[in-house]
Amino acid sequence: MQPDPIRIVCPACGSSEIETAPIVHHLICAYVGPSYDFETTGGHRCPKCLRALRNHDRAAEIVGESARCRLCETEFIVPHDPAQDA
Numbered sequence: 242m243q244p245d246p247i248r249i250v251c252p253a254c255g256s257s258e259i260e261t262a263p264i265v266h267h268l269i270c271a272y273v274g275p276s277y278d279f280e281t282t283g284g285h286r287c288p289k290c291l292r293a294l295r296n297h298d299r300a301a302e303i304v305g306e307s308a309r310c311r312l313c314e315t316e317f318i319v320p321h322d323p324a325q326d327a
């Protein structure tokens with residue numbers, strides 16, 4: 242069952258051309274950043290402490306979602322939608 246996609250618009254320009262990425266919290270060094278900050282050509286690695294991350298690494302948890310506008314490149318946090326909890 243697929244949830245309905247959340248309609249997100251850019252707070253700066255109103256565009257709906259938005260890319261989203263999970264926000265990852267690396268528990269070892271307390272770095273928090275979007276998942277693409279952890280991507281390298283060879284896999285996943287924390288940009289702060291440079292430790293490699295495995296898939297489903299217990300040292301990393303997803304704490305939210307960030308979004309970036311494709312048109313004006315504004316970055317913002319996706320607001321939590323209470324309806325998604327139902």
Ligand SMILES: [Zn+2]
Nearest residue numbers: 251254310313
């Ligand atoms: Zn925008």
Ligand SMILES: [Zn+2]
Nearest residue numbers: 267270287290
């Ligand atoms: Zn780290």
